[in-house]
Amino acid sequence: MTTIPRFANFPTGVTSGTYSNILDLLxxxxxxxxxxxxxxxxxxxxxxxxxxxxxxxxxxxxIHSNAFPGGEIRGFFVQQVxxxxxxxxxxxxxxxxxxxxxxxxxxxx
Numbered sequence: 482m483t484t485i486p487r488f489a490n491f492p493t494g495v496t497s498g499t500y501s502n503i504l505d506l507l508x509x510x511x512x513x514x515x516x517x518x519x520x521x522x523x524x525x526x527x528x529x530x531x532x533x534x535x536x537x538x539x540x541x542x543x544i545h546s547n548a549f550p551g552g553e554i555r556g557f558f559v560q561q562v563x564x565x566x567x568x569x570x571x572x573x574x575x576x577x578x579x580x581x582x583x584x585x586x587x588x589x590x
Contacts, residue, residue: 482516482531506531 483504492498504511506528520526534540535558543552 482512482527484510485513 487493488500488502488504490502491500507524509517509524512524512527512531516530517524517527520530531540538557538559541555541557544554545551546553
């Protein structure tokens with residue numbers, strides 16, 4: 482969906498480093514023309530298709546190199562929930578493991 486052949490200012494010819502960029506999902510230069518055309522011919526359609534892929538855990542980033550032109554590094558986007566929810570999840574998991582250990586100890590005696 483993204484610009485071809487690379488993101489703006491993406492480093493080439495390097496083996497390590499960092500890259501940071503914010504893509505505006507409502508700007509046509511964020512997408513390649515084929516993706517826009519395939520999704521209704523509008524930037525809004527392209528944005529909606531990307532967001533649907535993201536929500537369906539189907540959106541990924543594939544980094545190509547000269548050594549691996551088909552893709553060297555591939556990673557799927559994941560949604561992170563801000564705030565106390567992840568902490569609650571860890572707390573619930575710890576409480577569950579504590580309860581399970583108690584049950585196992587009680588059944589062993």
